[in-house]
Amino acid sequence: MDKYKRLKRELIHKGQIITFYEDHIELPNKNIAKWDFIEHKGAAAIVPVDEDGKIIMVRQYRNAIEKWSLEIPAGGLNPGEDMKTCAMRELEEETGYKSTKVEHLIDLYTTVAFCNERIGIYYTNELVPSNQNLDEDEFVTIERYTLEELVKFIFDGEIDDAKTISAILAYKTKMGL
Amino acid sequence: MDKYKRLKRELIHKGQIITFYEDHIELPNKNIAKWDFIEHKGAAAIVPVDEDGKIIMVRQYRNAIEKWSLEIPAGGLNPGEDMKTCAMRELEEETGYKSTKVEHLIDLYTTVAFCNERIGIYYTNELVPSNQNLDEDEFVTIERYTLEELVKFIFDGEIDDAKTISAILAYKTKMGL
Numbered sequence: 054m055d056k057y058k059r060l061k062r063e064l065i066h067k068g069q070i071i072t073f074y075e076d077h078i079e080l081p082n083k084n085i086a087k088w089d090f091i092e093h094k095g096a097a098a099i100v101p102v103d104e105d106g107k108i109i110m111v112r113q114y115r116n117a118i119e120k121w122s123l124e125i126p127a128g129g130l131n132p133g134e135d136m137k138t139c140a141m142r143e144l145e146e147e148t149g150y151k152s153t154k155v156e157h158l159i160d161l162y163t164t165v166a167f168c169n170e171r172i173g174i175y176y177t178n179e180l181v182p183s184n185q186n187l188d189e190d191e192f193v194t195i196e197r198y199t200l201e202e203l204v205k206f207i208f209d210g211e212i213d214d215a216k217t218i219s220a221i222l223a224y225k226t227k228m229g230l
Numbered sequence: 231m232d233k234y235k236r237l238k239r240e241l242i243h244k245g246q247i248i249t250f251y252e253d254h255i256e257l258p259n260k261n262i263a264k265w266d267f268i269e270h271k272g273a274a275a276i277v278p279v280d281e282d283g284k285i286i287m288v289r290q291y292r293n294a295i296e297k298w299s300l301e302i303p304a305g306g307l308n309p310g311e312d313m314k315t316c317a318m319r320e321l322e323e324e325t326g327y328k329s330t331k332v333e334h335l336i337d338l339y340t341t342v343a344f345c346n347e348r349i350g351i352y353y354t355n356e357l358v359p360s361n362q363n364l365d366e367d368e369f370v371t372i373e374r375y376t377l378e379e380l381v382k383f384i385f386d387g388e389i390d391d392a393k394t395i396s397a398i399l400a401y402k403t404k405m406g407l
Contacts, residue, residue, distance in 0.1 A: 056369075057291050066242050066250055068266035071344055073243055073250045078293055081369050088293050089245035091268065114234050115342040116255055116265050122342055159384060161392045163341040165292040165299055166306075167248055170341055171390075192233075192258050204403060207336060213348075215338045215392040222399035226381060 056081035062090065070094075070129060071168075093170035097139035098127030098216050100158065100176040100224045101150060107197040108221070109148050109180075114192065123196065123206065124217045127172070136160075136173030144177070147193055149185035152177035159223045163215060174220045176227075200230055233258035239267065247271075247306060248345075270347035274316035275304035275393050277335065277353040277401045278327060284374040285398070286325050286357075291369065300373065300383065301394045304349070313337075313350030321354070324370055326362035329354035336400045340392060351397045353404075377407055 061077040074090040101109040108125075115122045128143040130136065137155060145151050155177045163170045187193060198206070203221045206212040212221070224230075238254040251267040278286040285302075292299045305320040307313065314332060322328050332354045340347045364370060375383070380398045383389040389398070401407075 057293065059293070065245075068242075068250070068252065068344075069264055071266050071268070073245070075245065076293055080367050082367070084367055086367055087246055089248050090294055091248070116234065116236070116253055117267055117344050117346050118339050118342050118348075122339075124342070159390075159395065160387055161390050161395055162295050162299075163392050164345065164347055165295050165301070165391050167245075167294050168341065168345075169294050171295075172392075190257050190259070190261055190263055207400065208404070210337055213336075213338050214342050215340050215349075215396055218336065218338055218396040219392055219399065222396065222403060223384065226399060226402065227385070 060085070089167045091168040091170075093129075093168055095130045095136070095171045095173075096127055097130065097136040097143065097173045097175065098125050098220060099140040099144050099152075099155065099174070100125055100220050101144055101148060101152065101180055102176065102178045103150075103180055103197065107199055108203060109150065110196045110198060110203075111147050111193045112196055113194075122214055123212050124214045125174075125220050127216060137175060140173065140175040145183050146186045148195055149183055150180040151183040152180055154179040158220060158227060161216065161219055172216050174216065174223070176220075176224050200225055237262070266344045268345040268347075270306075270345055272307045272313070272348050272350075273304060274307065274313040274320065274350045274352065275302050275397060276317040276321050276329075276332065276351070277302055277397050278321055278325060278329065278357055279353065279355045280327075280357055280374065284376055285380060286327065287373045287375060287380075288324050288370045289373055290371075299391055300389050301391045302351075302397050304393060314352060317350065317352040322360050323363045325372055326360055327357040328360040329357055331356040335397060335404060338393065338396055349393050351393065351400070353397075353401050377402055
């Protein structure tokens with residue numbers, strides 16, 4: 054079935070967190086197409102559930118969509134870091150909680166038409182207080198909601214970040230809630 | 231709360247389906263940051279359910295992730311096209327079915343850290359046969375699965391496209407299945 058052949062991958066621009074390439078692809082009908090390719094280092098995210106059953110969410114400004122977005126804690130992989138370690142680190146840095154037990158939920162690609170960004174998504178029901186440790190240029194506020202509230206936000210459009218929608222609905226399904 | 235200020239948006243490269251910009255942002259602490267921004271025209275997708283209750287899926291090669299990916303029918307907006315019209319058009323072009331009744335499910339942004347790609351996601355239970363009409367350079371095969379099979383694929387990792395995961399789990403939740 055694999056009748057696509059990459060003839061060339063040309064570097065166009067190295068950005069802050071992504072790199073733009075132009076790929077030259079030979080299609081199954083032998084036509085040559087130029088396709089955009091965005092290289093991303095990968096990321097991890099986590100659904101943190103507190104002792105009251107509420108999910109700890111972060112709200113932050115997202116320049117690309119020009120608004121404050123309500124999301125699960127997440128962040129890009131450090132060099133050499135595996136996804137689970139990254140999820141635990143971002144949890145602590147962004148929310149000020151550590152987890153003693155993190156479980157895998159799902160993995161996803163954010164936008165397969167042009168980007169290889171892959172996010173490993175985890176969940177935890179076992180949190181202990183630690184210290185929030187944001188980057189100097191990171192401004193995040195914490196909010197807590199029940200699963201039912203978050204599901205309502207998804208259908209109302211109050212939550213519209215794909216990794217957060219996928220994670221919340223996958224957690225709901227996995228837990229049979 | 232809105233203490234971010236965009237000082238400049240510099241065009242870096244206009245690709246085939248996306249455009250790369252470098253944004254200069256004044257942060258709440260008055261530091262200046264350079265952030266990547268990918269402009270995308272937007273897209274639409276649909277969960278098409280046939281008379282046997284099976285969901286019609288498309289499998290296609292995705293260069294960015296170097297594999298054949300199982301997804302719901304989807305595609306980019308044509309100039310001036312609204313999301314619902316786009317979803318109905320892509321349904322017919324990719325699967326060969328038309329819908330007489332399309333309902334809104336959710337909207338999402340695929341990757342909020344650097345891109346404004348927004349996808350409107352719909353569903354339909356009312357399909358009538360029409361004609362598949364792929365672009366010359368588009369190679370897509372059709373597969374049909376039950377909702378239960380697709381949910382299993384999400385947790386197994388056989389489905390890992392974010393719009394498809396969000397759409398299938400949102401459909402499951404909306405229908406109370």
